[in-house]
């Protein structure tokens with residue numbers, strides 16, 4: 001997959017969005033603030049979501065496995081940046097979200113999301129397998145779907161497809177099981193992270209990018225892998241799927 005260079009001015013805007021998004025976590029605990037700052041700055045995912053334009057027209061987003069709500073913070077910050085400028089002329093519009101929901105199994109992450117973003121979005125402790133996606137025109141599952149087993153992944157994608165209107169968007173960042181060492185490294189990072197936070201080593205069910213794309217097609221999506229704007233995200237790949 002090729003890597004597209006982000007011009008210097010765009011890099012400055014990216015840093016401003018990052019600072020705005022991290023600032024939501026300023027009043028939350030220190031871990032939440034530093035984690036937000038580190039992850040938003042170092043992971044190209046958030047810029048990739050913005051530059052893809054996939055969410056531009058979306059109004060009603062649900063984020064499954066939302067963690068502490070970084071995607072919501074990023075999108076709100078991008079909207080504020082768009083209003084107050086500067087904003088690169090060749091960047092797509094950030095979404096104007098009317099309703100945002102997030103669910104995650106981890107109560108501490110949901111507490112952090114609520115403390116930072118509770119005025120803007122609804123965050124619930126819930127298993128993503130049980131979350132009702134009705135009413136959403138955009139669904140995000142970023143680095144979370146591989147924590148449920150293969151049959152459950154398919155059921156979840158079928159549920160999402162049934163809920164989305166035609167043209168509705170699913171953003172899925174997945175672990176690419178065919179990317180060798182970086183894949184194995186990323187999975188061990190996942191396992192160690194979960195062990196440190198929850199005291200358990202999760203079972204992980206991954207596929208190669210072509211297998212994810214095939215599954216998405218079978219579930220009624222048109223899907224493609226998004227090019228990375230910059231940097232590394234281990235073996236993780238952003239897929240953009242639209243309800244066919």
Ligand SMILES: C[S@@+](CC[C@H](N)C(=O)[O-])C[C@H]1O[C@@H](n2cnc3c(N)ncnc32)[C@H](O)[C@@H]1O
Nearest residue numbers: 065066067070104105106127128142143144147
């Ligand atoms: C690697 S983190 C990604 C968090 C967030 N999507 C982000 O990009 O910042 C994976 C998240 O998935 C959550 N998770 C794992 N299995 C889950 C499940 N069955 N239901 C809800 N959340 C789950 C974990 O608690 C964790 O917060």
